Amino acid sequence: MLVVDDLHASIGGTEVLHGLTLEVPDGEVHAVMGPNGSGKSTLAYVLAGRDPYQVTAGRVLYDGADLLAMTPEERAAAGVFLGFQHPVEIPGVPTMYFLRTALNAQRRSRGEEELGPVEFLALVDAKRRLVDMDRTLLDRAVNDGFSGGERKRNEILQMLMLEPRLAVLDETDSGLDIDALRVIAAGVSSLRAPNRSAVLITHHQRLLEHLIPDRVHVLAGGRIVRSGGADLAAELEAHGYAGLDDPGVEAFPVSTATAR
C-alpha cells in the first residue's frame, strides 16, 4: 500500500524529516507515536501534498505509484485521506455542500457518476449517525465555530463519506471525550478491509486500546527510530520517549528500560 523510503523533507528552509522509512502493507493499521515537534504532522502533510513542504530526497510509493508526483486532489481521488490535526474553518461554505462537492469531485475523477441529491442525503444521514453528529451542524459552515471535538468528528464523518484506501489520521483522538474516542475507533474499524490501510498518529495509548494496531512506530528527530507490535504503545506510555531519538536504535534496551 504505502512505502516511504528515506524521505527527507523541509519546511521554511529547515529539514524536519531526515531519512524516514516506513512501510504499511495492505489491510494493516499502523500507529505512529513520537514527541512533539518530531515531524509527525510533517509526514502527514507530505503524504497529502501540502504546498510549503519540500521533499529534498527519498520517495513515497502508493500502490507502487509515485505519490509525490500527484497533486493533492489526485491523491485524494486515488484514496488517500488526511485527518487534520487542526481542521480548517471555511466560513460561508455549508458543511453539506462541502461534503457533496468533495464526494462528487472524487467520483468524477474516478469516472464514476455523481451522486444525486436524494442518494447523497441518505448517505450523509447514515454516516453522521455513525459518528453521532447533529444534523444542524451540517448546515453550518465547515468547522465554523465547531468545538474541538465536533471538528474531529467532522474529520471522521468525511473519512466515512469518502471511504479512503489509506487514511492518515493526525491526532484525531486528541482533545476528545471517551465517547468520541469510541466513535473514532469504531469509524476506523468499520473501514478495516484487506485493501484498506490506516496510519494513526497519536500521543495516547487510549485510542490504541480500542483499535489494536498491527504495528507501532516511534518517530523521533525526523526518523522512525523504533518499530514494534501493539504492546510497544503501552511501553511508551509507561516510559516515555527518553533516549529514543538517539541514533543507536538497536542499542536501546527495551526490556531493561527503567521507570523514572
Place this chain on the structure above:
Amino acid sequence: MNAVTRPATARRPPSGTDSGLAAQILDRASEPGWPPEPGWLRAARRRAAAWVEDHGFPTTKHEDWRYTKIDAALAVPMGTPPEGAADGGASVSVGDLVGPHLSGARIVVVNGRVVPELSSTGDRLPPGARVEALAGALQRLDGRLEPSWLWRAGDYPHALRAMNDAAAVDGVLIDLPPGTVVEDPIEVVFVAMPAGQPSWSHPRVIVVAGAGAGATLGETYLSGPGGPAVTNALTQVHLGAGAQLAHHVLQGERTDSFHFSSLEARLAEGSRLSSRLLATGGRIGRHEVDVVLAGKGADVDLDGLFLTGTGQHHDNPVLVDHAAPGCTSRQLYKGVISGDGHGVFNGHLVVRPGADGTDAAQVNKNLLLSERAEVDTRPRLEINADDVACTHGAAVGQLDPDALFYLRSRGVSEREARAVLVSGFAHEILERFGSGPIRRRAEELATAAGLIVLDEDGRSSGAVTAATTRARRGGRPQ
C-alpha cells in the same frame, strides 16, 4: 457643527457663453414624443442644468471621486438616447435581456423610458397602491412630486446627481398610501440599449410609502450591445412612520457600459429600509447610497457585494446620516476583486448632535484574487452625539491557503476549490436577497460572474428554486 459637510465639486470657471447643456435639455422638451411638462419641472431642469454648467463634472480631485475617473463616460454623447425599445439592428433584443416576467408588478425601462408593452403593474396591488410610469405621474400628480424633485436642488453632491434632475424624463413611481402592503416584489428592469447610438440615460424611481406601508422593490440594471451606454439613475425613497422597504439592486451591465446610480432615502420615525446591492457589471459601476435617518428609532440595513473583474471599476460611496435619536444602521459591504479590477468602498457614517442612542456598525471586507487587483477602503466616522455605539472595520485579504489545501485534500480541484472559497465569502450577502424571484435573479447574475450558489442541503439550488417558482405561479389566481 450641525450640517453634514458635503465637499464642494471642483469648480469649472463659470462661462457666460456656455449655456449649451440647459439649452440642449430644454430644447428636447419641445421634441415630439416628449411629454408636456408642468412649469415647476421645466424650472427645476433649468436650474439643475445651470448647476452642472456652473460646477462641472467631478474629477479625481474631488474627494468623493478620488478613485473614479469618469472621462471615458463623459466622452459618450449626452444627447437623446434611442427611443424606447429601439433594438432594431441589435443582435440581442430587450425581451431576451430582461427574461421572463416572474411575478408581481414589473416595469421595463429602456434608455430611460418605460416600455408599456413589456411592463405590467399586476392586478394584485392592494387598493390605493400605484406602480406607474413616472412620466405620466409627473403630469397627473403635477406638484405632488415637486418636493422629491427639489430634494437636493442647489445642494447637489456632484454634477451627475444634478444631471438626473435636469434630464430624467421617465422611470417609475411607487406610491403606497398609509397601511398598504404590497406582497409581491415590484421589479424594475432598466436596460441601456445603445444599438449603435451610444448615449446617456437618466431614469428615476420615486418611492413614497405612507405610514405603515410596505413593499419589496427589485432594481435590475442591464445593457445591450452596440457601443458604450451610460446609465445615470436615481432612486428616491421616502418612508413614512413605521413604513418598510426591502430594496434590492442588481447591476449586471455589459463591461463596456458605465453605470452611475444613487439611492437617496429619508426615513421617518420607526421606519425600516434594507437595501442590498449585487454589482457584477459595467466598466465603471458607481453605486451611491445616501440615507438620512430622520425620525426616532428608524433602522437601515445595507449590504453590498461587488464582483470586480479585469477592466472593471466599482465604487461604493455610502453615507448614513443619523439625524434623530435611537436609530440603528448596519452596513456590510464585500468586494471580490480579480484580474486588474479596482474596487472602492467609501463609507461615511455621521451622527448628528442630539442623535443619542445611535447604534451603528459599518464593515467592509475585500478579497483580492490577483496581484494586480486593487481595493481602496475608507470607512469614516463623524460622531457628534453622546451615548452612541459605533463600530467600523475594514479588511483586505486573499484566499486562505489552508482552506484551499483542505478542499484539495478532499479531492476538489484547485480551480473549483478557489471558486468554492470565493462563493463562501460572498454567500453571506447573497443569502440576504430574500427567497423569491429576486434572489433567483441575484443568483443567476452571481453565477454568470463565476460564483457557485452554495446550498445548505448540498443540492443544486437552481432546480429547487425553479420548482418553488412553478408551484407558486401555479397557485396564483390569474
